[in-house]
Amino acid sequence: MGRASKREEIAQAALRQFHAQGFNATGINDITTAAGVPKGSFYNHFSSKEESALEALSRYAATLRFDMLANPAQPPLERLRAHFEFLGRDTVENGFVHGCLAGNFGAEVADHNEEIRAAVKNGFDQWAQRIRQVLVEAQDRGDVSGGLDTAATALFLLSAWEGTLITARADKSTAPVDAFFRTVFDVVLR
Amino acid sequence: MGRASKREEIAQAALRQFHAQGFNATGINDITTAAGVPKGSFYNHFSSKEESALEALSRYAATLRFDMLANPAQPPLERLRAHFEFLGRDTVENGFVHGCLAGNFGAEVADHNEEIRAAVKNGFDQWAQRIRQVLVEAQDRGDVSGGLDTAATALFLLSAWEGTLITARADKSTAPVDAFFRTVFDVVLR
Secondary structure: OOHHHHHHHHHHHHHHHHHHHOOOOOOHHHHHHHHOOOHHHHHHHOOOHHHHHHHHHHHHHHOOOHHHHHOOOOOHHHHHHHHHHHHHHHHHHOOOOOOOHHHHHHHHOOOOOHHHHHHHHHHHHHHHHHHHHHHHHHHHOOOOOOOOOHHHHHHHHHHHHHHHHHHHHHHOOOHHHHHHHHHHHHHHOO | OOHHHHHHHHHHHHHHHHHHHOOOOOOHHHHHHHHOOOHHHHHHHOOOHHHHHHHHHHHHHHOOOHHHHHOOOOOHHHHHHHHHHHHHHHHHHOOOOOOOHHHHHHHHOOOOOHHHHHHHHHHHHHHHHHHHHHHHHHHHOOOOOOOOOHHHHHHHHHHHHHHHHHHHHHHOOOHHHHHHHHHHHHHHOO
């Protein structure tokens, strides 16, 4: 295995470990064991656990298919629904575990690590901006009320989704996810 | 210091540590140091870190003033607003840290510890039931739409609040909290 692919193995294992176990429960040893590489090799590629967590966040964001929110073949609110259905799949299909890595780091690490907090905030900001764009399109078409505050609503939907993944994991049921879709699409965006 | 008060010191320190640092970042040593008691004395009062975390959750729930939701002197939606304003105070006034202990344990621990998951779920269930009762009262008075699904809405509001505390901590601003109040009271419960 060459140097570049060993780095890739470690980065992928770090993402899986952080997402499954959280930041503090994940040791360098867990990452290198999961990657099948010697423990010492971690530091050939990453300066710290924090650095690998920042890369995990960035890799995680790249899996979230934000491009679905801009799909011109679908009406805006259908796109938004498909987006959240896609985001929920990992948690629901794995038996209500994992949740959102950004939300998990936000709950566990943001108070204590400024770089990770800033990365989580940056991810949320970019996501809220994309949701807002969908709401603006829906508003332009008359699909949602012209009076809707698209910036506040986008931020609220993002927060509501993050909390929904937490309550679904505690409840081990789709009830919180169902309540999200029902309230967001039948009430907030009616 | 007698035995009972030493237990109380440890239990209070455990709540503070778990709320400030999270479950995995809190060691028994951190708790006993914060309580000002010898490390070994922890096990005179608690069988495990998990047991002290379960008691911390229960003590935390008792601080949330759920009685405010049943205050007959206030109209139901004003009560609900006052409830969330009260819940936000700790996070906002401390510079956007801490969040909700139940949500934090839900994000960090629920996937890995069945007893803590069940306790978090139980707390959420009781809370959702109380929020629902307020929505039913508001519906009876005609303050919210008769068509509102009070069970789904209560669960959704709880989830949205949990997520709001996470995004506010990442953002270090009141913007997510403001978006919560604006969307919940001007849109969802209009």
